[in-house]
Amino acid sequence: MPTRSLMRKMPEGEIVISQRAVSSRHFLKLIEDTGKVGFWSADLESEMIEASPGLYRILGLDPDEDISFSIIMDMIHPEDRAAHGDQISVLRAGQSVCREFRVIRPDRTQRWLLHQADAIIGPTGRASQGIGVIFDVTAQHDAINSLMQRHDRLNALITATASVFWINKANGEPSEMPQWMALTGQSYGEMQGLGWLDAVHPDDRARTFAAWTTAVEHTAPYNTEYRVQCADGIYRWFNARGAPVLNRDGSVREWVGVCLNVPGRNRYGAPVPETGGSGTVTPDLPVSDGVLTPGQVRAARGLTNLSKDELAARANVSVSTINRLEDPGSSVRPRADTILAVRCALERAGVEFTFEPGRKPGIREV
Incomplete structure (x- = not known):
């Protein structure tokens, strides 16, 4: 193995890195060549920093330019400066630093940095030296922001189009349905199992149950319409749609769906007939010559x-x-x-x- 050539045994049986084969500088260069990390050491009194090439690269500074703490602190984003401009004082007090903040580089590009540093206590008992490592974590923040943006877009779309957004367990039983509870007035306990069907119109329950169990059994999309008794006691028509969320192995992780309000109309746009005195509804097919047998x-x-x-x-x-x-x-x-x-x-x-x-x-x- 390549790493074995870098190792040798001491007489006592200890394994050490062969100094003739590699130095710590080689390891640091290998790490810094990723472009995501840089190192520094400094005299805390003079504030002048000895920076590695990786740190210059992250900060977007000229390698021939001297760096001081004040230069780096001045690069901190104005919105982050109040919370993170005290890092020199923290190190001088002998405390460690672990901060995440934004900087604006000379070319006006913005980067997210993770700064970890330690103070070294001198003979006088005071912190005289500091060492640190800075990671460029911009990619992680961009990924999080992208995910949050998609999440916000989805929430906005659901708010604009759906009355209820629901999440069910892999076996089809209710999991997270706060909007359903608000719509129907059911408690969490009342809607568990098949309790949510109690809020569905009695004439629609068997059909709704059959559609839902068929979807769960066949891991198929769910799309049906039924009347829901809302918290004000009035039955209203809803189009319920859902789909399974699958794991990598094809098993169902959970179900997600929405209930869309379709006031006064069925899915195809035909008016929903008025309820008769018995409370039942006779579907009105938009055809005049009979119902299929x-x-x-x-x-x-x-x-x-x-x-x-x-x-x-x-x-x-x-x-x-x-x-x-x-x-x-x-x-x-x-x-x-x-x-x-x-x-x-x-x-x-x-x-x-x-x-x-x-x-x-x-x-x-x-």
């Missing part, structure tokens, strides 16, 4: 030679939705807009649905 869907899919997967993809719905549409015994009826999307997909594939008086609903080729 399970037999019609099965027959139309057979006539167009579409598989369930192909039809689901064309209608932008889940395969489980197609299964429910074709199952006459299903207790969960898809939303009106979902049925409409499936119908339009089948009609584009070349069939026409018939609803003739006195006859059963049927289909025919276009």
Whole structure:
């Protein structure tokens, strides 16, 4: 190994660096060549600094120029000077320094520096010498600022478009849903498990539960609409959308999503019918000739030679939705807009649905 050539054993068995092979100057040069670190030592009385080439590079100064503490302190950003302009005094008091601040270099560029220094106590008991190392940490700050900027943009977008932003655990159970709690008036304990469904309109619960469990079981995006009983006791329509956040191995880390307020309208823009005296809502399909039956869907899919997967993809719905549409015994009826999307997909594939008086609903080729 290359490092073995730099080592030799002393008679007592101790291992030391071979002075003939390398010196500490070689190590310092290797470190400083990264462009991210520089060293200094100084007489604290004279304030004059002996700086390494790396420090000159970080500060953007001419290597032939003498450096003093005052020169470096004058380079500190005006907004940071009040908090970090006392570093000489701190070292003279015999204390260590560990500070992070900005400097403005002679070329007017700004850099973030991490300064660590120690005072060396002289024979008189006073701090007479100082040594330190300065790291250029601009890249780390730029990365943090970029991340914070994206975070702020996301928050602004969510605030402008969504009533609720939610985070659920990997198994689908609620995790962080403070806006849901504010919207519905539910407590943290009340919404745990499937408790959040208690705030969903009774007529929408089975369908909402089926859509959510299907998404969780298949690690698929979630998109459905339901009415929520808000804290003021009024039911309002919301479009809930979510997606899984995956780990590197493909497992689900968590779920994130939003609830978008759609007052007075469903997802496709058709007016939501008024609630009758019984409190139930009959979906109003924007078609006048009837609602698709399970037999019609099965027959139309057979006539167009579409598989369930192909039809689901064309209608932008889940395969489980197609299964429910074709199952006459299903207790969960898809939303009106979902049925409409499936119908339009089948009609584009070349069939026409018939609803003739006195006859059963049927289909025919276009």
